Amino acid sequence: MHEMSIAMSIVDAVVANAEKEGGVRISGVELLVGKLAGIEAESLKFCFSAATKGTLAEGAALVIEEPEGIGECGECGMRFPVTFYYAECPKCRSLRITIVSGEEFKIQSITIEEEGE
Amino acid sequence: MCDTCGCSGDGGAVLRKPGESDYHVHVNPGAEKHLHPHADGEHRDHDHFPEEHHDCDYMHDHDGGHHYHEGGSRKIVLEQDVLQQNNLLAERNRGYFEARNIFALNFLSSPGSGKTSLLEKIIPLLQQRIPVAVIEGDQQTTNDADRIHALGVPVIQINTGSGCHLDALMVNRAVKELDIRDNSLLCIENVGNLVCPALFDLGEALKVVIISVTEGDDKPLKYPTMFHEADLCILNKIDLLPYVEFDVAKCRENAMRVNHHLEWFEVSATTGEGLAQWQQWLEKRLLHH
Numbered sequence: 001m002h003e004m005s006i007a008m009s010i011v012d013a014v015v016a017n018a019e020k021e022g023g024v025r026i027s028g029v030e031l032l033v034g035k036l037a038g039i040e041a042e043s044l045k046f047c048f049s050a051a052t053k054g055t056l057a058e059g060a061a062l063v064i065e066e067p068e069g070i071g072e073c074g075e076c077g078m079r080f081p082v083t084f085y086y087a088e089c090p091k092c093r094s095l096r097i098t099i100v101s102g103e104e105f106k107i108q109s110i111t112i113e114e115e116g117e
Numbered sequence: 118m119c120d121t122c123g124c125s126g127d128g129g130a131v132l133r134k135p136g137e138s139d140y141h142v143h144v145n146p147g148a149e150k151h152l153h154p155h156a157d158g159e160h161r162d163h164d165h166f167p168e169e170h171h172d173c174d175y176m177h178d179h180d181g182g183h184h185y186h187e188g189g190s191r192k193i194v195l196e197q198d199v200l201q202q203n204n205l206l207a208e209r210n211r212g213y214f215e216a217r218n219i220f221a222l223n224f225l226s227s228p229g230s231g232k233t234s235l236l237e238k239i240i241p242l243l244q245q246r247i248p249v250a251v252i253e254g255d256q257q258t259t260n261d262a263d264r265i266h267a268l269g270v271p272v273i274q275i276n277t278g279s280g281c282h283l284d285a286l287m288v289n290r291a292v293k294e295l296d297i298r299d300n301s302l303l304c305i306e307n308v309g310n311l312v313c314p315a316l317f318d319l320g321e322a323l324k325v326v327i328i329s330v331t332e333g334d335d336k337p338l339k340y341p342t343m344f345h346e347a348d349l350c351i352l353n354k355i356d357l358l359p360y361v362e363f364d365v366a367k368c369r370e371n372a373m374r375v376n377h378h379l380e381w382f383e384v385s386a387t388t389g390e391g392l393a394q395w396q397q398w399l400e401k402r403l404l405h406h
């Protein structure tokens with residue numbers, strides 16, 4: 001289950017950032033997980049709550065935004081939605097497609113609680 | 118707890134060497150923050166982010182991002198790559214390899230596709246012209262490192278324990294423990310798994326994905342991320358083609374659909390068929406990388 005080790009790296013990263021900012025608790029985490037990033041959002045959510053146990057991020061609300069895949073044709077330059085790594089250009093039928101969006105895998109933001117504020 | 122040294126155990130990866138039963142080095146998963154090799158007793162300090170002091174106004178730039186207040190809590194925009202830690206370290210590995218003219222290959226496949234067998238066959242062919250070193254990744258045992266050790270090349274085993282892939286930190290540590298010569302080829306055999314090793318850059322020059330004819334010709338479609346990330350694909354066990362239902366052309370077509378830059382080779386580690394073509398290609402890349 002590779003989402004578990006991924007969830008653990010996310011927890012490491014958000015906790016490091018929260019500590020750096022003087023947070024005592026992390027109440028929210030926003031992720032950007034492209035539809036083509038090779039990550040199952042559902043399974044990541046499940047692993048995330050397990051991975052946060054006993055850390056500053058325990059109980060944090062996880063929000064995952066999933067940008068759609070967009071391909072660009074290498075022949076005619078047309079951009080169109082894709083759901084997979086390969087696709088055919090709807091305009092010129094070329095198979096030389098480059099993915100320009102949908103592979104994102106980022107921590108967008110965290111929300112931290114500070115003591116006595 | 119580590120059963121070799123009794124240290125408080127971290128569940129992280131451990132480096133081992135064939136024929137040196139008391140040698141082992143822990144690689145802690147907390148990135149570089151916490152490395153403690155037991156072999157020489159050295160213990161690095163934990164790395165922390167540089168201290169930063171700031172007064173909180175409503176909103177201001179902060180370390181590339183910015184943050185603002187929202188009631189009693191504070192939202193901090195990070196826009197940070199999840200795999201940033203790994204990617205940074207992978208780039209350091211890459212810089213090290215380039216500086217020493219080491220050509221590093223990351224071998225990826227399902228368990229049993231023949232990664233170790235292919236290394237056993239190709240290394241003796243290449244070794245005559247170029248020094249070779251190997252990093253073996255497996256959850257447990259030094260079996261694969263032992264097989265490579267028998268060829269007389271420097272090899273180190275990374276046992277990932279519960280981990281299902283190698284990461285840049287493990288390779289960074291392994292490289293320091295391994296005697297790699299300048300101008301050489303470094304083969305890194307990843308843990309048998311077609312899913313997450315695709316996401317973890319190790320600093321290699323090329324990713325080599327291996328499938329065997331016993332696995333089904335739709336494998337590239339089932340594991341598109343891996344085939345999309347790979348630079349070359351080796352179809353192994355072609356000696357078994359007469360006995361299995363496997364459409365080579367179809368498999369190749371599926372792979373090329375996922376990645377139109379993919380180099381393609383068909384070999385048998387058992388009979389040696391096709392190895393000469395792959396060897397030729399490798400030798401050309403070794404000269405001109």
Ligand SMILES: Nc1nc2c(ncn2[C@@H]2O[C@H](COP(=O)(O)OP(=O)(O)O)[C@@H](O)[C@H]2O)c(=O)[nH]1
Nearest residue numbers: 228229230231232233234353354355385386387
């Ligand atoms: N018939 C045949 N068997 C092979 C070939 N390559 C490897 N094998 C067998 O496949 C099994 C797994 O090989 P191994 O190299 O350990 O796979 P790894 O897990 O990818 O390192 C072993 O029993 C090998 O003997 C091949 O080209 N043809």
Ligand SMILES: [Mg+2]
Nearest residue numbers: 232233261306
């Ligand atoms: Mg092996």
Ligand SMILES: [Zn+2]
Nearest residue numbers: 073076089092
């Ligand atoms: Zn087109």
Ligand SMILES: [Zn+2]
Nearest residue numbers: 097098377378
């Ligand atoms: Zn392309």
Ligand SMILES: [Zn+2]
Nearest residue numbers: 119122123124
């Ligand atoms: Zn130990």
Ligand SMILES: [Zn+2]
Nearest residue numbers: 151152153160
């Ligand atoms: Zn320590």
Ligand SMILES: [Zn+2]
Nearest residue numbers: 002281282313
């Ligand atoms: Zn993994």
